[in-house]
Amino acid sequence: MAENLQVDGVQRCKPVVVRCVKAYENAKARAQALVDKMTVEEAASQLRYDSPAIERLGVPAYNWWNEALHGLARNGITTVFPQAIALAASFDEKLIGEVADITSTETRAKYNTLSKLGDRDIYKGLTIWAPNINIFRDPRWGRGQETYGEDPFLTATLGKAYVRGLQGDDDVMKAAACAKHFAVHSGPEGVRHEFDAKASAFDLEDTYLYAFEELIKEADVEGVMGAYNRVNGEPACASEYLMGKLHDWGFAGYFVSDCWAINDFHTHHMVTSNAVESAAMALNAGCDVNCGCCYVNLLSALEQGLVTEERIRESAVHLFTTRYKLGMFDDKTPYDDIPFTVCASDEHKEKSYEASKKAFVLLENNGILPLDDKKLKTIAVIGPTAASTAVLEGNYNGTSDIYHTFLSGIKESFGGRVLYSEGCHLFKDRVSVLAQPDDRLSEAYTVASLADVVILCVGLDATIEGEEGDTGNEFAAGDKIDLRLPESQRKLIECVKKAGKPVITVVAAGSAINTGTQFDALIHAWYSGAEGGRALADIIFGRVSPSGKLPVTFYDKAEALPDFTDYSMKGRTYRYIEDNKNVLYPFGFGLTYSKVEVTGLAFEGGSAKVSFKNTSDCDTQDVIELYIKPDDDRCVENYHLCGFARIDTKAGQAGEVNITIPERALTFVTPEGERVKGKSFTLYASTHQPDALSCKLNGTDFLSISVNI
Numbered sequence: 001m002a003e004n005l006q007v008d009g010v011q012r013c014k015p016v017v018v019r020c021v022k023a024y025e026n027a028k029a030r031a032q033a034l035v036d037k038m039t040v041e042e043a044a045s046q047l048r049y050d051s052p053a054i055e056r057l058g059v060p061a062y063n064w065w066n067e068a069l070h071g072l073a074r075n076g077i078t079t080v081f082p083q084a085i086a087l088a089a090s091f092d093e094k095l096i097g098e099v100a101d102i103t104s105t106e107t108r109a110k111y112n113t114l115s116k117l118g119d120r121d122i123y124k125g126l127t128i129w130a131p132n133i134n135i136f137r138d139p140r141w142g143r144g145q146e147t148y149g150e151d152p153f154l155t156a157t158l159g160k161a162y163v164r165g166l167q168g169d170d171d172v173m174k175a176a177a178c179a180k181h182f183a184v185h186s187g188p189e190g191v192r193h194e195f196d197a198k199a200s201a202f203d204l205e206d207t208y209l210y211a212f213e214e215l216i217k218e219a220d221v222e223g224v225m226g227a228y229n230r231v232n233g234e235p236a237c238a239s240e241y242l243m244g245k246l247h248d249w250g251f252a253g254y255f256v257s258d259c260w261a262i263n264d265f266h267t268h269h270m271v272t273s274n275a276v277e278s279a280a281m282a283l284n285a286g287c288d289v290n291c292g293c294c295y296v297n298l299l300s301a302l303e304q305g306l307v308t309e310e311r312i313r314e315s316a317v318h319l320f321t322t323r324y325k326l327g328m329f330d331d332k333t334p335y336d337d338i339p340f341t342v343c344a345s346d347e348h349k350e351k352s353y354e355a356s357k358k359a360f361v362l363l364e365n366n367g368i369l370p371l372d373d374k375k376l377k378t379i380a381v382i383g384p385t386a387a388s389t390a391v392l393e394g395n396y397n398g399t400s401d402i403y404h405t406f407l408s409g410i411k412e413s414f415g416g417r418v419l420y421s422e423g424c425h426l427f428k429d430r431v432s433v434l435a436q437p438d439d440r441l442s443e444a445y446t447v448a449s450l451a452d453v454v455i456l457c458v459g460l461d462a463t464i465e466g467e468e469g470d471t472g473n474e475f476a477a478g479d480k481i482d483l484r485l486p487e488s489q490r491k492l493i494e495c496v497k498k499a500g501k502p503v504i505t506v507v508a509a510g511s512a513i514n515t516g517t518q519f520d521a522l523i524h525a526w527y528s529g530a531e532g533g534r535a536l537a538d539i540i541f542g543r544v545s546p547s548g549k550l551p552v553t554f555y556d557k558a559e560a561l562p563d564f565t566d567y568s569m570k571g572r573t574y575r576y577i578e579d580n581k582n583v584l585y586p587f588g589f590g591l592t593y594s595k596v597e598v599t600g601l602a603f604e605g606g607s608a609k610v611s612f613k614n615t616s617d618c619d620t621q622d623v624i625e626l627y628i629k630p631d632d633d634r635c636v637e638n639y640h641l642c643g644f645a646r647i648d649t650k651a652g653q654a655g656e657v658n659i660t661i662p663e664r665a666l667t668f669v670t671p672e673g674e675r676v677k678g679k680s681f682t683l684y685a686s687t688h689q690p691d692a693l694s695c696k697l698n699g700t701d702f703l704s705i706s707v708n709i
Contacts, residue, residue, distance in 0.1 A: 023171035023325060024252065030329070031320035034059070040309045043316040044298040047283070049256070049291045050122070051319075061120045062323065064256065064289055068166075068175075069130045069146055069396040070099070070529070071352075072106045072343075074123040077401045079106060079348040079530070082359045083394030084132065085510050086526035088148035088551035089590070090358035091623040092646045093161040100165025102351055104128075104175035106343045108335040126326045128166060129178045129225055129256070130396075133159045133211040134186050136511075136552050137572050138564055141187035142465040142478035145394055145510025145527065149551025150573040150587060152210035153641045153665065159211050163219040170334050172327040178223030179215045181258055183242055184208045185227035188564050189468035190477030193261075194268035196230040199567045201673025206637075207569050213249050214664075222253040222322055226287065228261045235269050237261050238285035246286070254318045257282060260292035280306035288315040344401050349531060356528045356535035358621070358646075362546040362591040363554075364522035368502055370542025370593060371453065378417045380451030381407050382444050382496055383506075384426040384489065385459045391508035394527030395462040395470065402530065406457050406506060409533025413541055421447040423496070424488040426461065441495045448499035455540065456496055458489045458515070459508030459525070482558045483514045493517060506536065512554040514584055524550075545593040545620035547646070549688075553577065554585040575637045580693045588641070588689045589697055594620040596649060600656070601685045601703040606663065610685050611656045614649040621648050622687050626659055628707075630668045630678035637668070638691075639684065666709055681707045 034057065035043055042054050053061040067073040070081040081087065081099050090096075107126060114124050133155050136144040148155040159179065168174035184197040184204070199208055215221040224246065226237030234241060237257040246255070265271050265278035272278045279294045280301040289295075301307045327333035342348070362369070385391045386407040392400075404412075411418045423444040448454045462470070464486075468477040475481075484490065485507075493515065497503060504521040507513050508528070515522065523546070525536060538544040553574050555561060560582040562571050569576050574587035593616075600611030610624050623646050629639035642665035645657045661683075667675050684690035686702035695701050 024321070027324035028317065028321045030324045031317045034320055035313050035316045038316070040302065040312060041299060044295070044302070044312050046316050046319055047289055047295050047298065047312065049289055063120060063122045063125050064127045065122050065291060066107070066125045066128050067123060067130065067396050068103045068107060068128045069132065070394065071103055071398045072110065073396050073398045075110055076399065077344050078398035079344050079352050080393060080398045080400040081352045082355050082529035082532070083145050083510055083527035084147060085136070085145045085149060085551060086359035086528055087355060088154065088158055089361055089526060089548040090355060090646070091154070091549050091644050092358055093157055095355055095358065096158045096161040097165035098351055099355060100162045101168070102348050104166045104168065105338055106348070107175045108338045109340050109342050112336060112338060113340045126328070127176045127178065127223060127322065129180060129223070131159050131162045131177065131179065132181070133179050133215065134181055135207055137186050137569065138561065139483060139512040139552065139555055140480045140558055140564055141511070142189055142471065142473070142480065143467055144186065144552070145465065146396060150553060151551065151575070151641050152207055154551060156211040156214035159215050160219040163215055163221045167220070167222060172330070172333045172335070173222065173325050174335055176222035176322055176326060178225050178256065179212055179221045180225035181227035182212055182224050182236060183227065184231045184567060185229055185236065187479055188477065189479050191565070192228040192468060193264045195565070196233060197567045198232055202669055202671055203567065203569050205673045205675055206669040209245060213245070216246070216249045216251045222325070223256060224251065224253065225256045226258055226261060228258050228264060230269055235265055235271060237287050238265070238282045240285065243286045254288045254322050255286055256289045257287050257291050262287070262290055262292055262294040276300045276304065277306065283307050283311055283315065288318045352529045353531035353534055356532050357538060357544050359526055359528060359548050360535065360539055360546050361524040361548040361550055362521070363524055363585055363589075364519060365591055366520050368453070368504065368520040369540065371540055373414055373416065373541050376414075376416055376452045378419060378451045379410065379414055380419045380421070380447045380454045380501070381410055381457065382421045382423045382447055382454055383457035383492065384422055384424055385461070385506075385508045386420065386457035387422070388426070388461065388508075390461040390463065391459060392528055392530055392532045393462065394510055395466045400530035404531050404533035406455070406533045406536050409535070409537040410455060410540070412534070413537035419447045419451055423492045426486070441492065444492060445495050445499055448496045448501055451501055453502045453504065454496055454499070456493065456503050456505045457508070458485055458493070458505065459513070460510070461508070461527070465510055480511065480558070483512055483555060485513060485515060490516060504540065512552055514554070514556055542593065545618060546590065547592055547621040547623065549588050549590040549623050549625070550585055551587070553583055553587045556582045556584050574689060575640055577638070580691060583693060585697065586689050586691060586694045588625050589694055591698065592620040592622055594618040594622070594651065595700060596620065596622045596647070596687050597700050598624065598685045598687070598703050599654070601683065601705050603683055603705060603707045606661055608643060608659045608661055608683065608685065609656060610659060611654070612647065612649070613654040614651055617651045619650050621646060623647070624657060624659065625686060625688060626661065627684040627690055628661070628665060629682050631680040631682060632668065632678055634670045635668045636671060639682075640665070677709070679709055681709070683707050
């Protein structure tokens with residue numbers, strides 16, 4: 001474990017502290033001195049997300065709300081990377097760090113230019129409310145696309161890479177990351193404002209809190225955002241239990257409510273009587289800044305004796321410590337000269353292109369892929385997502401100056417004839433479009449009949465799966481009602497298959513989809529970023545081997561899952577599902593155009609040495625996956641991911657890779673919720689999970705060894 005040091009009276013992990021303790025203490029001292037000069041009214045005003053200027057003290061206005069889930073969002077032209085769930089499919093923490101670094105570069109570029117012009121509005125600051133490290137426990141959750149998937153270890157590993165990339169390694173933070181939504185939050189969207197998520201001590205420790213603890217202890221994440229729901233009876237933004245965890249972990253940043261979540265205390269959760277009481281409850285619990293309007297009542301709460309002036313000032317110090325750490329009151333920072341022109345630069349777009357190529361997951365292939373474009377005269381591109389830019393963006397997205405759709409990517413790459421038909425409306429079966437006839441099906445059939453091969457583009461977008469209030473899917477409030485494609489697309493699939501031509505299906509979605517039929521090839525594209533069409537064409541025509549892996553389990557039927565509102569992990573995700581019941585494609589699964597086999601496995605000194613060989617005649621990238629299971633009857637998991645490494649291997653090439661297994665992976669959680677060290681384990685290695693279904697789908701086995709600690 002990392003050596004611990006004392007900072008502000010709490011233990012902090014040395015890798016973080018060694019570079020930032022002095023900077024933190026200096027920033028806090030400056031913040032304290034500034035807040036001491038404020039009246040209590042001025043200090044209270046700074047606890048709003050839209051903090052006003054205090055001109056007499058030289059404090060400019062500042063808006064804390066900014067979004068950058070997969071590239072800077074909602075602030076003009078920026079680089080649009082693949083959605084977070086797509087980035088997770090890369091299983092590439094180095095890539096995630098590079099994406100975050102580019103994001104903070106563009107954030108600084110916008111901030112430098114706009115703040116000089118006096119524009120300090122929403123989405124223009126340096127405090128980024130990302131990453132979303134909630135666990136994607138149920139495939140119906142519309143916001144699952146914002147996460148890094150269903151596994152706590154993968155989520156924590158990629159989340160830490162994002163935080164480090166975003167915040168930088170200088171004494172002055174480049175931008176401030178914020179881990180959200182703390183905690184036990186993953187739908188349903190429609191009841192999130194009044195819902196009480198009940199989680200056992202076991203599930204809290206083993207699943208829901210894991211990534212938050214890791215980001216605080218190991219990456220020094222600057223902010224934490226609370227959730228809308230209650231957790232075991234307590235509102236998440238004022239939970240004594242959750243705030244206690246932050247203290248125990250040594251969190252020294254700022255805490256922000258989810259937007260208008262504090263109002264839910266008295267309007268939905270009914271734990272307070274009015275806005276004054278709600279503001280007092282949140283502040284006293286440790287919520288420093290209110291995204292919403294409830295903290296305009298803080299002075300009333302002070303007058304009524306519900307909060308103290310000391311508590312108001314304490315939160316103000318937290319917030320100004322962050323602002324000082326960002327260099328907002330310095331004469332010069334290392335980032336002042338980043339020009340506006342870096343936004344959506346060619347260099348940044350190339351990194352988005354790389355991320356897209358690594359994100360696509362090949363789920364089925366009967367040998368049709370890769371296509372030999374020299375043997376084809378005509379390709380049909382059919383489907384409602386083929387020319388869509390929305391399926392490149394996902395949600396919480398920026399705006400690109402140019403989009404490479406699936407259709408345009410294929411057209412640019414193929415020298416022959418490309419025929420196109422939309423085929424159907426994206427969501428023709430939604431209430432708002434029921435009156436539209438299926439007048440494109442005959443066209444789709446004709447186009448398919450004229451082609452040598454069909455590339456069928458179907459799926460969803462953020463208007464059907466996403467956040468409550470942001471979608472047209474209000475009968476489910478942004479969540480999916482099942483795992484099927486919309487009815488109009490199911491009809492389109494039947495129609496196209498009747499043409500009798502080979503069909504390569506590309507599904508754009510931020511979650512698990514069951515297409516209900518088999519194809520010659522099936523690619524899950526996620527929401528693949530502004531360069532998604534270029535990347536898809538490279539994969540289809542074999543210029544790049546697909547190498548993405550599923551960060552979530554793909555299920556057969558939603559109705560076979562536990563109830564959506566049941567937060568017990570029993571029967572959920574690969575770690576707790578029984579005998580792959582209801583599983584279409586397992587977590588960690590993804591085909592390539594080659595065959596990589598693990599040929600050797602050894603463990604020594606906290607590291608696994610994995611030997612492998614590419615036994616095919618195709619170069620590829622792939623992912624070596626390590627899973628571990630304690631040999632203890634108290635362990636109820638199947639096994640869990642404990643390490644991974646992306647490899648680049650040539651045809652016929654043998655190689656080896658060393659993968660560090662963190663000490664925490666050599667523990668397990670008892671049914672009572674206590675994390676204990678294991679004594680002996682079984683360690684597994686392959687390019688997939690160590691289960692029969694994964695071996696069958698991949699056509700490769702796994703190696704396992706016993707490990708004694």
